[in-house]
Amino acid sequence: MVGVAVIGAGYWGPNLVRNIQATPQLHLKTLCDLNVTRAQEVLGRYSTVRASDSLSETLADPDIQAVAIATPAATHLEVALAAIEAGKHVLVEKPLASSYEDGLKLVNAAEERGLVLMLDHTFCYTPVVQRLRRLVHDGELGDIQYIDSVRINLGLVQPDIDVLWDLAPHDLSILDSILPPGVTPVAVAAHGSDPMHTGRACVAYISVQLSNGSIAHAHVNWLSPTKIRTMIVGGSKHTAVWNDLDPTQPLAVYNRGVDWSENPEAKRVSYRIGDMIAPALPTGEALRGVMAEFAAAIIEGRAPLTDGRSGLRVLAQLEAASASYAAGGTFVPVNGGTF
DSSP, rough: OOOEEEEOSSSSHHHHHHHTTTOEEEEEEEOOOHHHHHHHHOOOOTSEEEESSHHHHHHHHHTTOEEEEOOOGGGGGHHHHHHHHHHHHEEESSSSSSHHHHHHHHHHHHHHHHHOOOOGGGGGGHHHHHHHHHHHHTTTOOSEEEEEEEEEEEEEOOOSOHHHHHHHHHHHHHHHSSSTTOOEEEEEEEEEEEEOOSSOSSEEEEEEEEETOEEEEEEESSEEEEEEEEEEEEEOOOOOEETTTOOOOOOOEEEEEEEEETTTTTTTEEEEEEEEEEOOOOOOOHHHHHHHHHHHHHHHTOOOBBBHHHHHHHHHHHHHHHHHHHHOOOOOOOOGOOO
């Protein structure tokens, strides 16, 4: 079993605690938070897990081989780097760091020491996204023509980051997970607004140019009175539609679309109206899959599905989106060194 400490007992920390304790290959040793009383409350009165307010003491514990970090994004570099330098494997919440440069420091430090650095891109471990990944990678959808995502709700306006950095990492990490080999983001354009005068974008639209000539688009919004979580992956053969709020049929695959004929004697455009299939999907909490992958990567000595470099690719797109937003929405090239 891998001894684990959770750093941060705030919003997401309790979820990490619960799922680590439910993962047979992991053994939760310590919950560390600056507010040790909060850590004790999360653990409960009869827990044998240690509550601590000392990061240095936690990282010095030889019984702890790995840490899961659920602290504010601005602290990820400091906390994760300290853990890596202490010889610990690291699971960190999104985003990997506050900048691509800082994220690269973490990736290089982990690779130099042969340690696992993993991103908690939770959606990548949902049964729906895993099925979407197989549909794309196995060629069942055909060539990717477009991807359209909507992630809106009446959300919590963050005090330190805009809606791009808060919500878009989910969509960009899913995009990174499902894109077929050889297809990569090359440029990003972002438009947004701040109707609440908070000093940061509360509504934003991102367009990502892909290397195969297609486009991916995401709408993220803190101000919508209705919650919508959808993604459409359009292919030359089939189109997959994911509605994350539909518990009975979250994924549908349509044999419907537009075909183009190069034959000058035939009609150039024809419409295909076929069947819809709703694949059967397993049930289970995505975060449990995150923990299973973290444990397996450590035990097997391999890179996890959402490794540090996947986090870098998301950071590169976020930085391009921020630069585009500041420049009025023009397309900004994605840092090519990530691919």
